[in-house]
Amino acid sequence: MNDLSLPFDTKYMPLAKLQEMHRRSLESPEEFWAEQARQLDWFKPWDKVLEWDPPFARWFVGGQLNASYICVDRHAKSWRRSKVAIYWEGESGDRNSRVLSYSTLYAELNRFAALLKKLGVSKGDRVALYMPMIPELPIFMLACARIGAIHTVVFSGFSAQALADRINDTQAKMLITADGGFRRGKVLPLKATADEAVASCPSIEHVIVVKRADNPVNMKDGRDIWLHEQLEPETHYVAPEPVESNHPLYILYTSGTTGKPKGIVHSTGGYMVHNYCSYKWVFNIKEESVYWCTADVGWVTGHSEIVYAPLAHGAAMVIYEGAPDYPDVDRWWQIIEKYGVSIFYTSPTAIRMLKGFGEKEADKHDLSSLELLGSVGEPISPEAWLWFYKYIGKERCPIVDTWWQTETGTIMISPAPGIVCAPLKAGSATFPLPGVDAEIIDEAGNPVPPETRGYLVLKKPWPGMMLGIHNNPDRYRSTYWERFPGKYLSGDYAVTDRDGYFWILGRADEVLKIAGHRLGIAELEDAAASHPSIAEAAVTGKADPVKGESIVVFALLKPEFTPSPQVRQDLIYHLRKVIGPIATPEAVYFTTKLPKTRSGKIMRRILKAVVENTPIGDISTLEDQTAVDEVIKSFQEQSAEQPGKPVSSTG
Ligand code: PRX
Numbered sequence: 001m002n003d004l005s006l007p008f009d010t011k012y013m014p015l016a017k018l019q020e021m022h023r024r025s026l027e028s029p030e031e032f033w034a035e036q037a038r039q040l041d042w043f044k045p046w047d048k049v050l051e052w053d054p055p056f057a058r059w060f061v062g063g064q065l066n067a068s069y070i071c072v073d074r075h076a077k078s079w080r081r082s083k084v085a086i087y088w089e090g091e092s093g094d095r096n097s098r099v100l101s102y103s104t105l106y107a108e109l110n111r112f113a114a115l116l117k118k119l120g121v122s123k124g125d126r127v128a129l130y131m132p133m134i135p136e137l138p139i140f141m142l143a144c145a146r147i148g149a150i151h152t153v154v155f156s157g158f159s160a161q162a163l164a165d166r167i168n169d170t171q172a173k174m175l176i177t178a179d180g181g182f183r184r185g186k187v188l189p190l191k192a193t194a195d196e197a198v199a200s201c202p203s204i205e206h207v208i209v210v211k212r213a214d215n216p217v218n219m220k221d222g223r224d225i226w227l228h229e230q231l232e233p234e235t236h237y238v239a240p241e242p243v244e245s246n247h248p249l250y251i252l253y254t255s256g257t258t259g260k261p262k263g264i265v266h267s268t269g270g271y272m273v274h275n276y277c278s279y280k281w282v283f284n285i286k287e288e289s290v291y292w293c294t295a296d297v298g299w300v301t302g303h304s305e306i307v308y309a310p311l312a313h314g315a316a317m318v319i320y321e322g323a324p325d326y327p328d329v330d331r332w333w334q335i336i337e338k339y340g341v342s343i344f345y346t347s348p349t350a351i352r353m354l355k356g357f358g359e360k361e362a363d364k365h366d367l368s369s370l371e372l373l374g375s376v377g378e379p380i381s382p383e384a385w386l387w388f389y390k391y392i393g394k395e396r397c398p399i400v401d402t403w404w405q406t407e408t409g410t411i412m413i414s415p416a417p418g419i420v421c422a423p424l425k426a427g428s429a430t431f432p433l434p435g436v437d438a439e440i441i442d443e444a445g446n447p448v449p450p451e452t453r454g455y456l457v458l459k460k461p462w463p464g465m466m467l468g469i470h471n472n473p474d475r476y477r478s479t480y481w482e483r484f485p486g487k488y489l490s491g492d493y494a495v496t497d498r499d500g501y502f503w504i505l506g507r508a509d510e511v512l513k514i515a516g517h518r519l520g521i522a523e524l525e526d527a528a529a530s531h532p533s534i535a536e537a538a539v540t541g542k543a544d545p546v547k548g549e550s551i552v553v554f555a556l557l558k559p560e561f562t563p564s565p566q567v568r569q570d571l572i573y574h575l576r577k578v579i580g581p582i583a584t585p586e587a588v589y590f591t592t593k594l595p596k597t598r599s600g601k602i603m604r605r606i607l608k609a610v611v612e613n614t615p616i617g618d619i620s621t622l623e624d625q626t627a628v629d630e631v632i633k634s635f636q637e638q639s640a641e642q643p644g645k646p647v648s649s650t651g
Contacts, residue, residue, distance in 0.1 A: 017420045018431065025434035026460065032435060033059070033463055037273045040070055040312070043242040046269070050461065055481035055488075056468065057461035058246045059270030066240035067249055067268055068109060068146035070276075071311035073240065076106035084316045087290075087339050088135050091182040091322025100135055102314065105142075108135075111231045112143035113238040119206050119225070121174055123148030123241055126251065128172040128204075130154045130163055130194055132181020133321045136210045136227070137297050138307045140176050145249055145268070148241040152251040152263070155298030156181055156188060158580040160196035162261075166253050167201040169263055169470060174206050180213030184326040191217040198223075245269025249308075251470050252300055254406040255520035256479060257510045263470030264300075264406050271409050272312060274435075274464030278411040279309035281433055282400050283343050283372060284418035290369070292318035292336070293345040299517070300406040301376055305345060309410070324350055330361040337365040344392075345374035345400075347516040351384045352546045359391035367392060372417060374400045377516030378548045379506055385426040403429040403504050405490060406518070407480070409464030412436045413502050428501045435462055438502065440494050445484045448495075455508055456494040457487040510604070512539075515547040517582045521604070527578040528553055531571050533561040538594050540607040542586065550586035552611050554594060554631060563590035565641065587611075587642040591634040593627035595619070610635050 025032040030049040037046070037060055046063030075081065081103040090096040100108070121127060127144050129151055131137040137153070144151040152170045154163050167175065177194040180187040191209055195218060198204050207224045209217065219226070249268045253261040279285060291310055295301035310317050318339050324332050332354065336344060354361070373393050375385070380401055389399055398421050402414040413429040413436065415421055422430050432438040440454040441447055448454040465488075469476040483489050493505040507513065510521040521539045528537035536556040541549035553571070561567055568588045575583045595606040598621065609616045610631050619625055 015420065015422050018416060018422065021419060021434045022432065026437055029435060029460060033273065036277045037063075037269070037463075040065065040273060040276060041074055046245060052461055054486065055477055056473075057270075057465055058467075059267065059461075059463045060245035060273070063245040063269050064242040065245065065269055065272065066146065066242055067272055067308060068113075068142040069240040070272055071142055071145075071308060072102065072106050072109050075102040075311075075314040078314075080314045081106075083314065085311065085314075086135055086138070087316070087318045089318060089320045089335055089338075091185070091320075091326060098135060105139065107234045108139050109142050109146060110236050110238050111234065112136075112139050113146040114232040114236045115208070115227070115230055116143055116149065116174070117147055117238065118230075118232075119174065119208075121147065121149050123243070124247075125149045125174075126152055126170040126172040128152050128154060128163070128167050128170065128175045130156060130158075130175060130177045130190060130197075131210065131297075132156055132178055132188065132190065132212060133296060133319060134178065134181070134210065134212055135319065136178070138311075138319075141250070141297075141303075141307055142311075146238060146240050148243045148247060150248045150250060152253070153298050153303070154253070155296060155580075155582075156190055157296075157298075157582050159577055160193045161578050162580055163194065163197040164200045165261070166263070167197065167204060169253075170251055171203045172201075173203055174208065175201075175204050176208045176210070178210040178212045179217045180215035182213065182322055184323045187213045187215050189215065191215070195220075243268050246467060248467060250303065252303060252406055254300070255511055255518045255523055257520060257522060259520070259522045259526040261520070261523065262472070262475065262479070265467045265470050266409050266464075267467050270463035270465070272308060274462060275304050275309040275410045276312045277435075278414075278433055278464070279305070279313060281416040281418040282402060282411050282414045283345070283374070285310070285313050285315055285343070287314075289315060289342045289371075290318065290340050291315050291343040291345070292320070292339070292341045293374075294320065294324070294332070294347070294350060295345075295376070300404075300409070304410050305376075324353060325357070329354075329357040330364055333362045333365040333367065336367055336370065340369040342369050342371045343374070344370055344372075345376065345402075347377040348375055348380040348384055349378065349515040349547055351375065351380065351388050352548075355384060355387045356546060359387075362391055367394070370394075370397050372400065373397050374402060376402045376404070378513045379504055380427055382426040389426065398424060401427070401429045403492075403502070407466045408458075408462070408490075409466060412458070412462070413438060413504070425497075425501055428497070428503050430501055432502070435460075439487070440496060440502075441484065441487070445487070450496050450498050450500070453493050453495050453505060455484070456490045456492045456502075456504065457484055458490065459487055512541040512549050512551065514541075514549055514551060514582060519551070519579070519583060523579065524551060524553070524575065524583060527575050527583065528555060528571060530578065531574040533557055533567050534571065536594060538602045538604060538607055539585075540604045540611060542608070542611045544586070551583065552607070553585045553588045554591050554607055554634070555588055556592065556594060557590055563638075568642075587639070589631075589634045589638050591631055593624060593630040595627040595631060596623050597621050598623045607631060
């Protein structure tokens with residue numbers, strides 16, 4: 001690993017400053033975080049920095065603030081009122097791009113908040129959002145925050161059933177959607193999907209619909225409302241509701257090791273403070289920076305790194321509606337040139353995809369505005385890292401490989417050019433940020449020596465951490481805190497090298513990362529098994545050169561069904577319908593046996609070895625060893641029928 005060191009040493013200061021800050025943050029965390037928290041606007045100061053009743057942390061207890069005030073009001077009241085907050089680029093380009101200054105954002109935020117109030121939403125109510133990447137999405141999130149309502153954004157690629165499950169779990173009283181969104185020139189029929197979902201969601205009183213695509217939709221009298229018909233005048237003011245620091249800002253669902261996604265609940269105070277700090281440390285944001293994060297707002301990266309952190313800093317950012325390769329494969333490079341993007345934050349899947357199109361596409365554009373590049377969501381290989389560094393950053397721009405999770409709320413391990421940029425290594429997230437006490441441990445909970453793989457854990461509470469899992473404190477405790485008492489289990493494998501650099505190796509549990517999107521194996525298997533033809537299904541991830549991993553299903557059919565391309569197609573369609581297009585399998589193999597232990601546990605590592613053509617390993621614990629031959633036979637016979645799918649989305 002040491003061979004990958006890059007010659008940064010001449011350009012960057014020594015690490016002592018970072019190490020000193022890190023040491024201080026762990027020695028006196030409360031003092032450290034209180035100092036950071038004073039950078040934000042509080043309506044009432046906190047009484048206590050931290051209440052740590054393991055595993056529940058409450059930060060800045062008694063303090064009152066409002067996230068929308070921090071993100072918008074304080075800029076709209078300053079010279080930044082005429083500064084651009086959002087350059088919004090529609091998929092089809094100039095014809096419908098929009099530029100929103102902080103004062104425009106302020107006016108819109110107030111109007112949207114007034115509408116929510118008028119429709120009966122109040123503090124503590126849950127509001128679901130199922131929207132394309134248009135400015136109305138962050139504005140509605142902020143409008144919820146303004147009145148103390150709790151938003152739950154559902155990625156627009158999820159199915160009606162996934163949306164309904166999330167609405168029902170939160171008991172949201174309102175859903176906000178659009179008449180459509182554009183993706184590769186096609187209109188996503190979001191309202192139709194929302195209608196299907198809401199049919200089984202009795203808690204929903206109103207559906208607000210944003211007009212985006214001029215797509216015909218059904219409007220249900222008394223329930224559905226067009227946004228543009230109901231908005232208040234531009235001068236309307238809604239006072240920001242002061243909320244206690246631990247009032248939930250949002251609930252965001254993510255996949256785990258059981259079939260049911262978890263509603264991760266984030267606070268207002270701790271979350272805002274931590275995001276504000278990590279954004280500054282990692283991205284070295286400056287007043288003149290033009291920042292672009294390519295994530296969808298529907299994921300945590302979009303929540304923290306498109307909405308809350310950049311706006312809290314008064315940053316100018318680009319938001320792009322569509323896909324990286326539409327209408328042309330140089331679309332993203334064109335956007336960087338058009339807006340003079342200086343900080344470009346994306347995913348390894350996107351980098352691999354763009355690398356596949358070739359650097360000649362990037363060379364068509366002037367990318368000299370770039371100063372810093374970032375990566376998130378999955379491990380980035382040294383090869384992809386070096387391509388990004390060489391051909392996009394032209395060997396000038398540091399790359400921040402940022403490790404974090406929906407649960408952590410913000411970036412935890414990453415280079416920190418905003419403090420001091422350590423010499424980088426291609427593919428390493430470098431060091432934990434201040435306040436982050438990370439360790440790598442073995443099965444017994446003991447720290448492992450360098451160059452030994454282990455579980456990545458966090459040993460101290462941090463302000464951005466989740467408050468818990470919505471309505472499920474037991475699951476919160478058992479998923480993250482029980483296996484190694486007192487330590488937060490991230491679910492990832494990691495290793496440090498001899499210089500102490502962290503290298504994140506991927507999930508240690510049964511969670512897949514498909515194009516950076518997180519999907520639980522159990523969730524996929526349950527969805528597959530709910531199809532009428534399927535008796536049992538087992539899912540494994542297969543290494544994919546672009547998406548990182550792809551989904552492979554091994555399915556046992558019920559006796560009355562016989563394998564056929566049609567049954568396979570039906571199952572694929574069913575998974576898309578139950579979860580969404582991100583759950584589209586790359587391949588489905590029909591088999592007559594699944595490899596199981598004597599206690600009935602499916603040995604998925606055998607399936608993985610078969611599809612990746614690696615050694616099968618020890619099979620002595622299998623109940624029926626002929627299952628392996630059966631699986632190999634299915635794989636060999638059916639592979640030719642399934643040539644693989646193109647990438648459909650990026651994280
Ligand atoms: O496996 C790790 C991977 O993404 C997981 C978290 O997924 P999610 O909650 O969807 O949040 C993604 C965006 C923050 C982690 O457990 N992951 C995230 N960042 C990295 C990463 N793996 C390697 N390197 C990273 N930089």
